[in-house]
Amino acid sequence: MKLIITENAGLKAAQILKERLAANKNLVLGLPTGSTPLGMYKNIANMYKNGDIDLSTVTTFNLDEYVGLGAGDEQSYRYFMNENLFSHVNIKKENINIPNGKAEDLDAECAGYEARIKAAGGIDLFYGGVGENGHIAFNEPFSPKDSPTRVVDLTQDTIDVNARFFDNSEDVPRKALSMGVGTILAAREIVILALGSKKADALHAAFEESENPAWVISYLQSHPNAIIIADKAACSKLSEATLKRAEVL
Ligand code: GLP
Numbered sequence: 001m002k003l004i005i006t007e008n009a010g011l012k013a014a015q016i017l018k019e020r021l022a023a024n025k026n027l028v029l030g031l032p033t034g035s036t037p038l039g040m041y042k043n044i045a046n047m048y049k050n051g052d053i054d055l056s057t058v059t060t061f062n063l064d065e066y067v068g069l070g071a072g073d074e075q076s077y078r079y080f081m082n083e084n085l086f087s088h089v090n091i092k093k094e095n096i097n098i099p100n101g102k103a104e105d106l107d108a109e110c111a112g113y114e115a116r117i118k119a120a121g122g123i124d125l126f127y128g129g130v131g132e133n134g135h136i137a138f139n140e141p142f143s144p145k146d147s148p149t150r151v152v153d154l155t156q157d158t159i160d161v162n163a164r165f166f167d168n169s170e171d172v173p174r175k176a177l178s179m180g181v182g183t184i185l186a187a188r189e190i191v192i193l194a195l196g197s198k199k200a201d202a203l204h205a206a207f208e209e210s211e212n213p214a215w216v217i218s219y220l221q222s223h224p225n226a227i228i229i230a231d232k233a234a235c236s237k238l239s240e241a242t243l244k245r246a247e248v249l
Contacts, residue, residue, distance in 0.1 A: 010039020
């Protein structure tokens, strides 16, 4: 796993997109929500505005969605994506995929989502954040390595951390639809962004310990093409040896 240390992770992540787009205009992307990718989305929107990138030929798959929330709910990930990315760039509506948290049959929605990813040829470039407990998308600790897109129960930790986006913690949905660990590991390239000292334990598990189902991020060790872009604070628990191997921007 490659480590890039920079205080401008959003710019680096957007530059990677620009490079990969130049090589393949039909990129299939995995896209995250959360506070971490906001800088990346701002940079992507700027690049589009300046005419540096054209996203009309890409297909996107969001990583997850809360069960019970739809486009009209300000806390839904669909709303977040419309606000922070889709309304600023030229990704075609029909090429945008987000799990439907209001589907009547949630299991069928997940199976259909997995099938749509396969039909698109799989994910070329997966962008993710990481939870304080090491989760990627909503794959909570001990998610199976080969898990597909599915309905998941959120841990109390995650409910507490994400409560900041809701009026009160009772409003945080207890379930979500999440791309699986297997779905993520099947991506041809994985880029994870990690910002701030709250992510330091997750990065420690990713780089300093062996693969451990308690830390989903550590599953990425077996991926041939994974990059973590982190700021200094997120790297504060990494060893000298790991820091020496990192690319520092
Ligand atoms: C949520 C999302 C994850 C995201 C995580 C971190 O739980 N499901 O995909 O990585 O939050 O969020 P933040 O970037 O706000 O720290």
